[in-house]
Structures are given as C-alpha cells and as structure tokens.
Amino acid sequence: MNEISPLVVANGEFYPGQSGTVELVAGQLPSGNPVSIRAHVFRSYKPGPTILFIGGVHGDEINGVEILRLGLRKNVFANITAGTVVVVPLLNVYGFNNFSRDVPDGKDVNRSFPGNATGSLASRIAHGLSKNLLAHCDLAVDFHTGGRGVFNYPQIRYSPDDEEALQAALQFNPPVLLSSKAPIKSLRRSAQKSLGLSVLTYEGGENLRYDGHSIHEGIAGIRRLLSARGMLNLLHEEPEREPVQVSASSWVRAGRAGLFQWTKRSGYPVRKGEPIGIIHDPHGVRPNKRILSPRNGFIIGHNNAAVVSQGDALFHIGY
Ligand SMILES: [Zn+2]
Known part of the structure; x- marks a missing residue:
C-alpha cells in the first residue's frame, strides 16, 4: 500500500491517520433483513504493516470474539503508532446467532476459502473476506477455540513451510506453538497458497464457553505481536517466557x-x-x-x- 493512497475496504476509504468501521455485505435472512459483517479499521499516520485480527469464523467459538472485543474496548488497536490494523471480531454472524460453528446450511466457513461470489453461503462469506480484506494484509491472526466440548490449551498453530508465520508466532509468544498443516480450504491454507499471506491460528478454550486464561493470553499475544512489529508501545516489560514448541x-x-x-x-x-x-x-x-x-x-x-x-x-x- 502506497503511504498516501487510501486503503479501500468495502465501502470505506482510509487515509493515513483515519479510522472507522465498514460493513461487508453478507446476504440476508429469509425474513428479508440484511446481514452484514463489521470490520474496524485503524490506520496510523506512520507507514507500517497491515495486520488483520479475525474472530468468530466458527460462530460458536466465543473466546476469540471476546479477545477482540477487549482489544477494541481497551483501545489496543486505536493506540497503534504505525501501520494499519483491521479487526473483524465476528465473521460468521449466522453461526453466532444460532450458537453454531457453521452457517445455516451446515457448511463450514473455514473449509470454504478462498470462496466464490456465487457459491454456497459459507463460500460467499469466505469470498467477501478474501476480496475485501485478505488481499490488503501482510499478516492475519485467526482466533478459534476447540469444538464440541474440546478444550484447547492456548496455542498458536502455524504452517510448517512458512518462515514469516513462525517469526510472527514467536512474537505473539503464546504458551504453546504447534507447527501443523492447516486443513484444505481453510483460511490459513488458502491465504498462504493464493495470496502468499501468512496466517496464525490461535486456539484457546472450548466453544460456547469463556475461558479467562485463553482470553488473557490472546490479548497479551496481540500486544506483544504489535509491539514487536513497531506498531504499539507496551507500558511495561513482559516477563520472559519460552513457549512449549511441538511439531x-x-x-x-x-x-x-x-x-x-x-x-x-x-x-x-x-x-x-x-x-x-x-x-x-x-x-x-x-x-x-x-x-x-x-x-x-x-x-x-x-x-x-x-x-x-x-x-x-x-x-x-x-x-
Ligand atoms: Zn474454529
């Protein structure tokens, strides 16, 4: 992105120093009510990388939604000193409202990337994200939890052949780092393949349930990552910690x-x-x-x- 050209996200334009929200069109309910996905954009005056933080790709995985809500509420993103942060706390609004991982037809958004404008609902949501946001980003962090009652200890998963993702994962510094291939047609796998975009998958806690430790580690990791990239001033030094690394x-x-x-x-x-x-x-x-x-x-x-x-x-x- 040229530093004086606007960042165009859906119906919004953001010049250096500008912040705001945009609504991505995501279809409509059978009742006729329109459905949209809200993205929060924070662009600093100072040039720097563009990082996307996304939650609720699986609609019942609430810890990620809460982590990003806290980041918005506590002005973590509003206080960046360089670059651009885009936050989508809740991608799968259909699943969120139905307490479900999937969209109403049972399809999984995270198995529908890069998506298709005329495909299934999950595929359309994936396409909207790919076209409007992923194409502009240098790095993305996708927040998940375990599904169906499975509890995941706070961890970052990154693709084994992605050196940039490993660097970002070490900067996030979660309790556990897992090098693992992402599922076919998932956001992480597709973005790396079609856009060369590194994506970290954060996992913490279980679906439909808050987990304080996972929420704390998520927000602390965001702060560490932004600080390591020269985008945020941390108020106090973090204690040293070596993540448990498994491959x-x-x-x-x-x-x-x-x-x-x-x-x-x-x-x-x-x-x-x-x-x-x-x-x-x-x-x-x-x-x-x-x-x-x-x-x-x-x-x-x-x-x-x-x-x-x-x-x-x-x-x-x-x-
Ligand atoms: Zn998930």
Missing part, C-alpha cells in the same frame, strides 16, 4: 464408550504410560477402563464431554 500431535481416542473423566488435563507434560483419564460403565458393573498416555509429550487439548462413544477424541498430545 506433531496425535489424538488419544476412547477405547470404549461410557462415562469419561480426565485425571490430567491440557497444559501439562505427560510421560508414556502415565494414567490421564478413566472411562466408567454407567451401571458400575464392568471394571473401570484407565486411559494411559501412549507417549511422552504435552497435552494441548482435552475433551470435557462426560459421555463418550468408542473412538471419540479425548486427549490431544503434542510432541
């Missing part, structure tokens, strides 16, 4: 159905053979089944479901 992960699944209790949870290292959970027979007849960690590693996610079926994902172990 592979696998799920421990339920060997049988029943009532599940974890005895060790996310955020802790585990040793091979260590008991981490238990499955009970609801009638108390069959003996309890202990779940042992299959390897040395670090628990980066666990299932909070009380009732599980055979094969359900119970523990996500990074190593």
